[in-house]
Amino acid sequence: MSKTIVQPVGQKRLTNVAVVRLKKHGTRFEIACFKNKVLSWRSSVEKDIDEVLQSHTVYTNVSKGVLAKSKDLIAAFGTDDQTKICVEILEKGELQVAGKEREAQLSSQFRDIATIVMQKTVNPETKRPYTISMIERLMHEIHFAVDPHSSSKKQALEVIHQLQKNYPIKRSPMRLRITISQQNFPSLLEKINAWDAEIVSKEESGSQLCAICEMDPGIFRECDGLVRNLQGRLEILAVSVHAEGDSGVDHFDELNEESLPSIPKEHTDASVLQLSDTLQKQSVSTKSKNVEGEAKQSKCSTCNALVGDAKQYREHFKSEWHKHNLKRKTRNLPPLSADECLGDLEVGCSSKDDLKEYSF
Incomplete structure (x- = not known):
């Protein structure tokens, strides 16, 4: 014989509710508020209590609609005035949020922390900040978890300290x-x-x-x-000084099997030839600049080489030569010269072993 499920007829469910909870005198008390109004009240933006509270009623369980007893209210708060008790719970209680709201809140705070890290750090080679997307990726790499009860600035300083252990980054x-x-x-x-x-x-x-x-x-x-x-x-x-120039921000270059598409051999050969021409031009410009005067030379400490004036110096940071040596630096490997870099790319860039070696 099949059983019939009986649904409650007179039950009134509380929907679209933000619950503020306070435990006092061994009893849990809750109040039902409108969403997005609790923080406005606490920051003194909202002044009207009726715009915050859904009802001037104190519960022991809002979701089940269980009201708090008068004797419990008097024992915990010294009064049974529901409005005064609601104000105290609103100011001192803990705001309960749903899963999606909590996820959105953590995501927003994660972005705030990454923004602070970007503003307070630079690439030690170029003295320029990294992009916000790169900072977020590195925060995921070190498995950083947001603490909603701690300030974003304090957590940003902790992130900087952790990133400095593994990546070329420093405080501006x-x-x-x-x-x-x-x-x-x-x-x-x-x-x-x-x-x-x-x-x-x-x-x-x-x-x-x-x-x-x-x-x-x-x-x-x-x-x-x-x-x-x-x-x-x-x-x-x-408070924070970044280098001036045409290029705004620097990137860590990703190099792993997932991020690299399959490239036909003729395209690979064309890229190597293009890189060869670029390196040759850089080498010629460097030599000509040495003849004019070494005082105007700019040196790249990553590649351990002189790369010309300020314009050529900026162009050098976009070259495959510098990017290749930057990847080697993150793996504590010595830099390569332009010719060595070209040879290394010709024989090794397509191998999976090298891809694994340079991946973070």
Whole structure:
């Protein structure tokens, strides 16, 4: 004999509800609020309590519609005034969100953290920031998990510390103006050299000396204390300094079997020939520049080579030669010359072993 499922007839379900929960005096109390209104109330954007609460009623379980008993309210809050209790729960309670809302909130905070990391870091080679998409990919690589109860800035600093262990990335320096007497400047200069900071410019004015320098933000407090002890003045000109130029941001280049499509052999040969022409032009321009004067040369520390003036220097960072050596650097391998890079690409770029070697 089949059983008939009996559905409740008079049950009124609470839908589109944001639940705020507070545990007090050993009892859990809940209130039903409108979605997206709780945070507005807590940030003082919303002033009308009726626009936040769906009802001036305190529950022990909102989803089941179980009301809180008066004796429990008096024991926990000292009163049975439902409106006052609702306000206290609204201010001190924990907001319960659904799965999709929680996922959207974590995704938004993940993006905020990646944005802060991008603003506070640079490529140590080019002194330019990485793209936001690359920062997010690296955060996934280190299996970073967002803590919704911690600030985005604090978590961003933790991400930077973790990324520095595996990838070429560093904090972007601060730019400071330090005004100090000339007799105390040698003591300051000694500390600046010890901090590995850089003095951008100096200007003397009577017995005072004004120096603009760039240093790691981590030593700002120590520098501020030293300048105060030397009776100087410290001003912050820029919290984060990035290199200026035509190209905006730098990329880590991915190289793995999943991201590479299958390329016909004739296309591969054409790419190698194109790379050969590019490397040859770079080599010729470098030699001609050496004849004109070495003072104007720009050196790429990744490739350990002089690559010409500022324009040629920027073009070099887009070349396959630099990209190939950058991948080698992430694997702690020595750089290759232009000819060695060309030969390495001709014989090894299509092999799976090399693809696995350079993959993150």
